[in-house]
Amino acid sequence: MLHKTLKPFPQDFLWGASTSAYQVEGASLTNGKGPSVQDVKTPPAGTSGFEVAADQYHHYKEDVALMAEMGFKTYRFSISWARLLPEGTGRVNDEGVQYYSDLIDECLKYDIQPLVTMYHFDLPAALDEKGGWANRATVDAFVEFSELMFKSYGDRVKYWLTINEQNMMTLAAGAILGIDTSAPGATKNIYEQNHHMLLAQAKAMNLCHEMLPEAKIGPAPNIALVYPASCKPEDVTAAANFNALRNWLYLDMAVYGIYNNIVWSWLEEQDALPENILDGDMDLMASAKPDFIAFNYYSTATVKMPDEGAEGTKGDQQRGATLAGFSQAVSNPNFQKTEFGWEIDPIGFRNTLREVYSRYHLPIIITENGLGAYDTLEEDGAVHDPYRIEYLRKHIEQMNLAISDGVEMMGYCPWSAVDLISTHEGIVKRYGFIYVNRDEFDLKDLKRYRKDSFFWYKKVIASNGTDLA
Ligand code: BG6
DSSP states (O other): OOSSSSSOOOTTTEEEEEEEEEHHOOOTTTOOOBBHHHHHOOOOOOOOOSSSOOOOHHHHHHHHHHHHHHHHHHHEEEHHHHHSTTTTSSSSSSSHHHHHHHHHHHHHHHHHHEEEESSSSSBBBHHHHGGGGGGHHHHHHHHHHHHHHHHHHHTTTOOOEEEHHHHHHHHHHHHHHHTTSSTTTTHHHHHHHHHHHHHHHHHHHHHHHOOTTTTTTEEOOOOOOEEESSOOOHHHHHHHHHHHIIIIHHHHHHHOOOOOOOHHHHHHHHTTSOOOTTHHHHHHHHHOOOOOOOEEEEOEEEEEEEOOOOOOOOOOOOTEEEETTEEOOOTTTTOETTTSEEEEEEEHHHHHHHHHHHHOOOOOOEOOOOOOOOOOOOOOOOOOOOHHHHHHHHHHHHHHHHHHHTEEEEEEEOOOOOOOOOOSOTTSSBBOOOOOOOOSOOTTOEEEEHHHHHHHHHHHTTTTSOOOO
């Protein structure tokens, strides 16, 4: 649809950027923090662990000051569960509680609204040892953790996000949840864990509304439209299948408290229906209502219907796996790729925003979007990253078109505010507006430098999204 005039970004639009605790903070096993699953796993070959990361734990004042210089209205960060509750439940680490209190105050000093992710891939290792999300007691532990956060920070934090990318944890359960996806019954196990996370989310949303009536809370999955590889009706069915499994399962549950029917029948066919749905669970899910939808967007996916008789392949279901009779990922020839092989699809961003809004009619905030690249720090302290500016510009343009299509947008937080350690490709895969001077294994001085994208984003924010040059 062409627009003669674009609708402006709302006046109170929350421009900002994101990070997550284990990827940015460092101090991973000090100052009273317990280990999380991220601290006990072996990092992929050639990448550093998370002990120091970008050391935001010791640089938060400087980082927040730089965010303020860019004009941030919000900063999305996550709270490390094991920093507050070193064993995941029970004993509280006061020093950890104080750290986030100070970080929140530092943000508010500059009128930056904290946007807090409650859980971002870093389950306390102590809970993992007791079965992790397979154990229903983890749901109670999450409620305990939520209550502690609401009590400690609810007087200052207005915006809460429940679980980061629960859908990616489920789709890539081998890599992120550490599940042996080739074991018999793996799919049932994965979707039982998924059910517990959905339950934990619903309980946290209800508790938030009960304890903090003024606050707003929402889910934070990774949502991206799935395209059919061709206009063959079979491929359209495959795209609908994978859209349901990748996207709608999570939002249908968060918003309406119902299991998506396509996913349900797929699980049924494989004898993998979750058996841990107890009396009262579904009523609870239906009672929990998000105030907005947050989602991360990097790129769309494309699938075809697998050939008849094709065997399913195990592995990462997001990229590459074939789900027999359901969908098969293919690469889309219409896109350029990042240096790390991720497809770039800004128009898909508009399409995804429109689809999510038409389905759920809730305001949307983007909690991640960005480009990972090898950046170079020049001798004069500059970092020239035109590729990142181009990526973000194109996505912001499409977001403006989506607003003009009637999508209600609350904010935009690209990944990431400062350079941090990628999930599995190290610090050399940089996303930040702020360069952190360290290499994979040489920590150097961890000094902060403003990239070209820093100055560009500052202009974007100052002009409320009108100056994208
Ligand atoms: C999102 C995660 O999936 O993508 C982040 O929420 C992650 O934690 C980001 O860092 C980018 O992915 P990667 O693998 O490049 O770090």
